[in-house]
Amino acid sequence: MNLLINNIGQLVTVASHGKRVKTGEEMRSLGVLSDASLLIENGIIAKIAKKDELTPPEDFDVIDAEGRTVLPGFVDSHTHTVFAGTRENEFAMRAEGKSYQEIAEAGGGIISTMRATREASKKDLYHLAERRLDDMMRYGTTTVEIKSGYGLSPEAEIKILEVIHDLQRDHYATVVGTFLGAHAFPPEYKDDKQGYVDRICDYMMPYIAEKKLATFVDVFCEQGYFDLHFTEQIILEAKRHGLIPKLHADQLNAFGAVELGAKHNAISVDHLEKTNESGIAALKNSQTIATVLPGCSLFLNHPYAPARAIIDAGIPLVLATDFNPGSQMSYSMQMMLTLACTQMRMTPEEAITAATFNGAAALGLSAEIGSIEIGKQADVVIYDVHDYRFIPYHYGMNHVWKVVKNGVMLEF
Amino acid sequence: MNLLINNIGQLVTVASHGKRVKTGEEMRSLGVLSDASLLIENGIIAKIAKKDELTPPEDFDVIDAEGRTVLPGFVDSHTHTVFAGTRENEFAMRAEGKSYQEIAEAGGGIISTMRATREASKKDLYHLAERRLDDMMRYGTTTVEIKSGYGLSPEAEIKILEVIHDLQRDHYATVVGTFLGAHAFPPEYKDDKQGYVDRICDYMMPYIAEKKLATFVDVFCEQGYFDLHFTEQIILEAKRHGLIPKLHADQLNAFGAVELGAKHNAISVDHLEKTNESGIAALKNSQTIATVLPGCSLFLNHPYAPARAIIDAGIPLVLATDFNPGSQMSYSMQMMLTLACTQMRMTPEEAITAATFNGAAALGLSAEIGSIEIGKQADVVIYDVHDYRFIPYHYGMNHVWKVVKNGVMLEF
Numbered sequence: 001m002n003l004l005i006n007n008i009g010q011l012v013t014v015a016s017h018g019k020r021v022k023t024g025e026e027m028r029s030l031g032v033l034s035d036a037s038l039l040i041e042n043g044i045i046a047k048i049a050k051k052d053e054l055t056p057p058e059d060f061d062v063i064d065a066e067g068r069t070v071l072p073g074f075v076d077s078h079t080h081t082v083f084a085g086t087r088e089n090e091f092a093m094r095a096e097g098k099s100y101q102e103i104a105e106a107g108g109g110i111i112s113t114m115r116a117t118r119e120a121s122k123k124d125l126y127h128l129a130e131r132r133l134d135d136m137m138r139y140g141t142t143t144v145e146i147k148s149g150y151g152l153s154p155e156a157e158i159k160i161l162e163v164i165h166d167l168q169r170d171h172y173a174t175v176v177g178t179f180l181g182a183h184a185f186p187p188e189y190k191d192d193k194q195g196y197v198d199r200i201c202d203y204m205m206p207y208i209a210e211k212k213l214a215t216f217v218d219v220f221c222e223q224g225y226f227d228l229h230f231t232e233q234i235i236l237e238a239k240r241h242g243l244i245p246k247l248h249a250d251q252l253n254a255f256g257a258v259e260l261g262a263k264h265n266a267i268s269v270d271h272l273e274k275t276n277e278s279g280i281a282a283l284k285n286s287q288t289i290a291t292v293l294p295g296c297s298l299f300l301n302h303p304y305a306p307a308r309a310i311i312d313a314g315i316p317l318v319l320a321t322d323f324n325p326g327s328q329m330s331y332s333m334q335m336m337l338t339l340a341c342t343q344m345r346m347t348p349e350e351a352i353t354a355a356t357f358n359g360a361a362a363l364g365l366s367a368e369i370g371s372i373e374i375g376k377q378a379d380v381v382i383y384d385v386h387d388y389r390f391i392p393y394h395y396g397m398n399h400v401w402k403v404v405k406n407g408v409m410l411e412f
Numbered sequence: 413m414n415l416l417i418n419n420i421g422q423l424v425t426v427a428s429h430g431k432r433v434k435t436g437e438e439m440r441s442l443g444v445l446s447d448a449s450l451l452i453e454n455g456i457i458a459k460i461a462k463k464d465e466l467t468p469p470e471d472f473d474v475i476d477a478e479g480r481t482v483l484p485g486f487v488d489s490h491t492h493t494v495f496a497g498t499r500e501n502e503f504a505m506r507a508e509g510k511s512y513q514e515i516a517e518a519g520g521g522i523i524s525t526m527r528a529t530r531e532a533s534k535k536d537l538y539h540l541a542e543r544r545l546d547d548m549m550r551y552g553t554t555t556v557e558i559k560s561g562y563g564l565s566p567e568a569e570i571k572i573l574e575v576i577h578d579l580q581r582d583h584y585a586t587v588v589g590t591f592l593g594a595h596a597f598p599p600e601y602k603d604d605k606q607g608y609v610d611r612i613c614d615y616m617m618p619y620i621a622e623k624k625l626a627t628f629v630d631v632f633c634e635q636g637y638f639d640l641h642f643t644e645q646i647i648l649e650a651k652r653h654g655l656i657p658k659l660h661a662d663q664l665n666a667f668g669a670v671e672l673g674a675k676h677n678a679i680s681v682d683h684l685e686k687t688n689e690s691g692i693a694a695l696k697n698s699q700t701i702a703t704v705l706p707g708c709s710l711f712l713n714h715p716y717a718p719a720r721a722i723i724d725a726g727i728p729l730v731l732a733t734d735f736n737p738g739s740q741m742s743y744s745m746q747m748m749l750t751l752a753c754t755q756m757r758m759t760p761e762e763a764i765t766a767a768t769f770n771g772a773a774a775l776g777l778s779a780e781i782g783s784i785e786i787g788k789q790a791d792v793v794i795y796d797v798h799d800y801r802f803i804p805y806h807y808g809m810n811h812v813w814k815v816v817k818n819g820v821m822l823e824f
Contacts, residue, residue, distance in 0.1 A: 088801035092760050095753040139809070295808075301754050332808035341507040342713050348504050389500035396707075396744030397551065398810065 001407040003040040004056040005382070009067035011036035011048070012388050014357045014371040021289060021316040021361035027353040031371075032388070038070065040378040043407035048374065063409065068401055069388050071352065072372050073142025073379035074333035075359030078270050078291055078320035080180075081136075081146045082129045082160050082167075085116030087325045094300075110150070110184045113325055117150035117160065125163045132323075133173045136331045138412050140400045142379040143174040143370075145320075145363055147218055149183030154204050157181050161213040172405050174379070176363050178246070179205070179214040182226045182234055197230045201237040209241035215364075216267065220248040221257040228256050235264045244364065250275040251296075262286035268318065268362040272305040273297060280306075283315045289362045290315050292354075293322035294339035295330050307344040317346075318362045319354040338395035348389045378407040413819040415452040416468040417794070421479035423448035423460070424800045426769045426783040433701060433728040433773035439765040443783075444800070450482065452790040455819035460786065475821065480813055481800050483764065484784050485554025485791035486745035487771030490682050490703055490732035492592075493548075493558045494541045494572050494579075497528030499737045506712075522562070522596045525737055529562035529572065537575045544735075545585045548743045550824050552812045554791040555586040555782075557732075557775055559630055561595030566616050569593050573625035584817045586791070588775050590628040590658070591620050594638045594646055609642045613649040621653035627776075628679065632660040633669040640668050647676045656776065662687040663708075674698035680730065680774040684717040685709060692718075695727045701774045702727050704766075705734035706751035707742050719756040729758075730774045731766040750807035760801045790819040 015031035016022065022029075037054050039047035047054060056062055090108035103109060117125065129146070136144060146164045151157035161177055168175040181200040189196035208214050217238035221231040235245040244267050249257035251271035258279035261269040263286075270291035272279070283290055292305040311317050319340055323331040333355050340351040360370025369377050383391060384401040391399050403410045427443035428434065434441075449466050451459035459466060468474055502520035515521060529537065541558070548556060558576045563569035573589055580587040593612040601608035620626050629650035633643040647657040656679050661669035663683035670691035673681040675698075682703035684691070695702055704717040723729050731752055735743040745767050752763040772782025781789050795803060796813040803811055815822045 086802070086805070088760075088799055088805040091753065091805040092801050095757060095759045097757060135809070299754055299807075329806045330808040335808035341503065342711055345507060345509060347507045348500075387500055389504050390498070393498070393500040393503040394741045395711075396742040396747035396808065397547070 001043045002060045003404065003407055003409065004037065004054060004060050004062045005065055005070065006037040006062060007051050007067060008036045008038065008065045008070045009386055010034060010069040010388055011038060011372065012069065012071045012352065013373060014072055014353055015373055016357055016366065016371045020366055021358055022353050023316045024311065024314045027311060027317070027350040028347060030349050030352060030388070038372065038380065040404070040407040043378050045372060045374055045376050045378050048372070061409065063402065065382055067386060069383045069385050070372070071381055071383065071388065072356040072370055073381050073403070073405065074140050074355050075143040075363065075370055076136065076141045076320050076331070076333055077145045077268070077318055077359045077362040078293060078322050079144055079146055079331065080149060080324035081132050081144060082125055082148070082163050083113050083117050083150045083325055084120035084125060084128060085113055085325065087112065090326065110326055111187065113150045114152050114186065118153070118156045122159055122163055125160065126166055129163060129167055130171060132331060133167065133171050137173055137403055137405065137410060138400060139332045139334060139398055140381045140403065141331070141333050142381070142403065142405050143176070143360065143363065143365070145176045145178055147178040147180040149180030152181065152184060152186035154199070157204055158207065158213065161208060165213055172410060174369065177214040178216040178218050179208050179243070180218040182219040184220065184225060193230065197233055200234060205237055205241055205243070209243055215244060216246050217243045218246050218248065221260065222248065222251060223253050223255060228260055231257065231260060235266070246270065250279060254279060258282055262288045267364060271296070273303050275306060280309060280313050280315065284313050289318055289358065291318040291320055291362055292344070293320055293328065294343055295336055296322045296328040297343070298339055299328045304343050307340065307346055311346070311350060316358055316361065317354050318358045319351060320359060334391055334399060335395060337392035341392045348392050351392060352388065378404060380404045413455045414472045415816065415819055415821065416449065416466060416472050416474045417477055417482065418449040418474060419463050419479060420448045420450065420477045420482045421798055422446060422481040422800055423450060423784065424481065424483045424764065425785060426484055426765055427785055428769055428778065428783045432778055433770055434765050435728045436723065436726045439723060439729070439762040440759060442761050442764060442800070450784065450792065452816070452819040455790055457784060457786055457788050457790050460784070473821065475814065477794055479798060481795045481797050483793055483795065483800060484768040484782055485793050485815070485817065486552050486767050487555040487775065487782055488548065488553045488732050488743070488745055489557045489680070489730055489771045489774040490705060490734050491556055491558055491743070492561060492736035493544050493556060494537055494560070494575050495525050495529050495562045495737055496532035496537060496540060497525055497737065499524065502738065522738055523599065525562045526564050526598065530565070530568045534571055534575055537572065538578055541575060541579055542583060544743060545579065545583050549585055549815055549817065549822060550812060551744045551746060551810055552793045552815065553743070553745050554793070554815065554817050555588070555772065555775070555777070557588045557590055559590040559592040561592030564593065564596060564598035566611070569616055570619065570625065573620060577625055584822060586781065589626040590630050591617070591626040591655070592630040594631040596632065596637060605642065609645055612646060617649055617653055617655070621655055627656060628658050629655045630658050630660065633672065634660065634663060635665050635667060640672055643669065643672060647678070658682065662691060666691060670694055674700045679776060682732070683708070685715050687718060692721060692725050692727065696725050701730055701770065703730040703732055703774055704756070705732055705740065706755055707748055708734045708740040709755070710751055711740045716755050719752065719758055723758070723762060728770055728773065729766050730770045731763060732771060746803055746811060747807060749804035753804045760804050763804060764800065790816060792816045
């Protein structure tokens with residue numbers, strides 16, 4: 001918990017100077033200090049200085065970073081990390097050109113993950129997710145939002161949220177829970193969509209709110225899934241219970257999901273592959289954060305979200321993985337930086353801000369994490385590179401050298 | 413050199429049954445054996461059997477693969493691994509929307525790598541490339557073709573080829589050298605292109621052939637670089653010296669480069685982003701292999717090569733990284749599998765064949781490496797996955813558990 005990191009080649013602070021979230025030109029300002037050192041006391045960033053200037057108190061561990069680069073830990077604000085079963089078979093079918101319908105008929109799609117997740121024990125789900133979180137930390141992520149959504153029944157959704165809750169308690173990573181009962185319609189309700197939405201609002205949500213099993217409520221707002229009417233019902237009910245709404249919006253069609261999220265002050269609207277000028281205008285006049293998930297576009301060979309236009313409009317932008325077994329099987333935030341820079345014309349600076357400080361803002365945590373500033377939680381990652389731009393530039397590999405979480409240097 | 417790998421969950425042999433290269437449906441046939449074991453004697457694959465069936469002779473090491481997946485080592489048949497300097501600055505400028513011209517004016521482009529490489533000592537170039545080869549092996553690649561081409565003067569090109577030659581002698585990886593003096597025109601010859609081509613043919617090539625510093629001769633055949641006339645001159649001269657021609661073809665424009673390669677029996681034509689029906693027809697009537705480099709398309713946000721059409725036409729296809737500091741800063745063949753499956757509609761089976769056995773064929777080595785068959789060199793990689801399709805499916809990370817090169821289990 002007490003640690004001096006000396007001889008840092010580039011200390012990328014992403015300094016926020018008290019802002020909640022960064023927009024526009026601020027996203028390009030990383031506050032990089034050369035030849036620096038960092039003193040961490042009781043898990044909190046205590047001092048930032050030039051290298052060799054700080055003398056650590058007794059009983060402090062000292063790391064020589066040997067000129068390496070230090071960044072805040074990544075904040076992955078959109079994942080589906082708790083699930084059983086994997087879908088490599090479906091991946092192969094898609095590569096062969098099989099349609100969504102053919103994949104579903106062969107037992108694929110979200111319902112296959114729902115079945116495996118319903119069947120899995122809490123213990124198994126916990127251990128699967130624990131291993132994934134370990135790997136995420138190895139790749140530089142120190143905070144992870146995790147959604148439910150592969151249960152789609154009260155028992156199974158609550159089982160998943162309890163697993164997320166246990167991970168929050170036990171795991172080194174900071175874990176934030178989101179209730180996504182409205183991820184798809186379960187087979188039991190395929191002819192009674194209103195019935196399922198009512199079940200979410202009247203039965204699941206009160207219990208989840210009372211037991212404090214989630215911070216956020218999310219909805220897959222999409223044509224053929226949860227339409228604007230259903231989505232609004234869930235958002236309003238979430239707010240009534242003191243849960244914060246966020247949305248899956250505009251992934252496949254732009255039909256007003258982003259506008260609905262902005263109207264109700266959703267903390268973020270995520271995906272945005274199809275977001276158009278109307279959505280951008282709505283976000284501009286709101287407090288809602290725009291979260292883009294470029295891994296999903298790569299994985300499904302879909303268009304990318306208009307991240308450039310969103311940033312240029314002055315809207316705060318976040319990068320996250322969307323890690324899930326169906327449409328985005330990667331939890332590497334380093335890879336997301338590369339996709340942001342090569343596919344969405346974001347600069348390395350914007351991408352890093354979007355993956356750290358702004359990600360923290362999308363979870364309501366930017367006062368505590370997401371940047372390296374005095375008084376903040378010491379979640380810092382040392383990369384074996386001489387320049388932060390190397391992280392998106394040299395892709396497909398892991399550049400992490402050491403991970404420090406809450407001031408503790410982790411051993412993998 | 414003597415090793416038994418037992419308890420292999422999936423042994424992906426990519427068995428070739430004596431063919432030089434695989435085409436069409438053969439590319440989908442991986443020859444996967446479940447619950448297998450593999451006996452390696454003196455660095456050669458000696459026996460393949462069901463698990464627990466083989467009793468190793470005395471003094472054999474035994475590895476329990478614990479149900480993991482074994483593949484032939486990747487053969488990366490197109491790289492530019494020997495260079496000094498990196499170009500993360502240029503990467504950032506491209507993300508900002510700067511043009512090629514603006515980047516060149518800011519000191520970027522291939523000439524910047526040429527300058528750094530000319531200035532570097534042989535020893536420095538060796539150590540830089542050695543570290544990269546170590547990393548490539550950690551990511552599952554056991555054979556690497558390396559091109560010269562950042563010297564662009566007799567002294568500097570020969571310096572690079574000598575480094576490649578030393579790596580070939582010293583490194584655990586199998587290294588194959590290619591002379592790419594015709595990578596760009598050096599500043600000294602910018603007004604005398606014919607003069608530089610003559611210098612390659614009349615001065616550099618005879619020396620390189622005599623000293624056996626390369627197996628292949630490559631040309632960047634492109635409008636504004638080495639046109640069809642220059643390229644043909646170099647190909648003919650290469651053949652006269654017993655060097656095997658290969659080409660960079662159709663990366664930016666389709667103007668007959670693939671057709672020229674096919675006409676002269678180039679061992680492979682590489683890139684093919686712009687290859688059209690005429691190019692495909694020419695390849696169909698030739699022995700020339702088509703090599704696609706999807707990492708380059710991702711990195712530059714350029715179109716992908718028509719891999720699907722090439723395979724469907726019955727032409728043998730190879731996947732390689734094109735690892736280089738300007739247009740493709742990744743040496744992960746695992747990542748190339750993902751790009752092949754998601755961006756080019758190749759199946760996982762086709763991608764693995766293209767990255768192993770067919771890659772070996774593109775280097776004239778498919779009788780010795782590229783598949784796991786009795787009598788072949790024991791270059792095998794154990795992945796920590798339960799199904800080979802997991803390797804392209806779960807991307808942005810390294811799935812390698814152990815690397816066995818020439819029967820030796822490597823420690824990293």
